Amino acid sequence: MNKTALNKAVLSLRKSIGRDKVITDPYMLDQFSRDETSDISEFPAIVVRATSVTDVSKTLAICSKYNIPAIPRGAGTGVTGGAIPVKHGLVLSVEQMNNIIEIDKENMFAVVEPGVITKTLQDAALEHGLMYPPDPASLDSCSIGGNLAEGAGGPRAVKYGTTKDYVTGLEFVLPNGAVINTGGKIVKNATGYNFIGILVGSEGTLAVITKIYLKLIPAPPAVIDLLIPFDSIDKALNIVPLLLQNRIIPSTIEFMEEDAIKLVKEFLKEEIPFGNAGAHLLIQIDGDSEDDLMKDLDRLNNLINTKYEIIAANTKIQKERLWKTRRSIRESIKNASSIFFGEDTVVPRSKVPVFIKDIKTYLNTESLRSIIYGHAGDGNVHINILKGDMNIEKWNKLVPKIKKYIFKKAIFYGGTLTGEHGIGLTKKNYLNLAVSKEGIELSKRIKAAFDPNSILNPGKIF
């Protein structure tokens, strides 16, 4: 990057959006050099903390003028390196654009700025008796803008879908600074190309999202959470298609293998109910009334064959206790091995057991420790491989080989590379396993139409 251009850009930014929003102090820059991806970081040259769409527009126009890479950033919880400034340049943080502009109870919509934390929106909607269903496990810390950019999902996707199913309107800024609006508080829209469809999952490579219209739904009055232990992962996973075929549609069906449960137990230093079972399913059922739930529970009991007791949670404290194990898995992995990688491959639901069996058999031949858990209801399997005390040279050689094996297996079973975490940096070398040459060419032409000088989040996806 040209140093003179960089200095001129800093002066220009300070003049047009204000000194306090432009950061060049190395100590401060450090916080923006990484996200939640294990073992990758790179320093930006500048950070801008935007507080309005005008700040975003002016910043991008200046980046375009001086040919400086601009990397959009929400809360920095991404796990595929999407917000890491690999080509240095300017990190454009929208963290402070965190206003809930409106909760429209009558039309059941929320209008928000991109920096709003997902849980904050959920709580605000709930105060009006409404629900924003997408619930990434990181919901306490990730932002809605980041959720859109990654196409985030969560446990409730099995019944309610993912982020893409709730976006009805956007304001976004092109790399040249132009501001575009599309859609709004409307449930249908067939007006021209679907910009929302292109931008959700675009990982900050096409435009910066500055305002979002989201559909809300009435919050279900009755909700129950169940922890169901099984002897083996196969027994747990084979239940999933059976439930759905029998018209029991839980809002979540999460699974955790035995090693995941044991790791969390060690990390939290707490007893976990049936901590020695072969696998757990964490199922949430919601409905209009307690009676509805009881009917579903009876039918579920008849379908499920386990020697263990089913633990039900009705109160907030009981529910939090059940979900604590699931939400602590990633931290437990980090604690056990600071270097690891995690993939969120997706396969058809019925293929999850055989897919996991293949992966485990392969990893055993390489003497690697893995922790597998995820969204059983969506076939979205989180496979984490821990470096542990393996020699780093050996690890670095093995990682590409293992990733390739996992992705090829997922594709073999009719699946794909990622269900919700995106491609970012960590999967870009494998994109061609899932997307044809022509598909990649078309994607590059879409990128060029939005960003002809390739300044927005360069080095990601392709």
Ligand SMILES: Cc1cc2nc3c(=O)[nH]c(=O)nc-3n(C[C@H](O)[C@H](O)[C@H](O)COP(=O)(O)OP(=O)(O)OC[C@H]3O[C@@H](n4cnc5c(N)ncnc54)[C@H](O)[C@@H]3O)c2cc1C
């Ligand atoms: C413990 C843990 C659990 C997780 N669980 C889940 C889960 O269940 N489901 C799931 O889907 N993910 C999960 N994630 C991953 C992560 O939280 C999501 O990808 C989340 O959507 C990222 O949001 P963020 O605000 O942190 O984005 P960031 O990390 O800041 O950015 C992610 C990407 O979005 C782009 N971006 C951010 N804001 C904008 C914007 N306004 N305009 C354009 N581009 C933008 C960035 O350039 C980057 O490419 C988890 C992560 C952790 C650490």
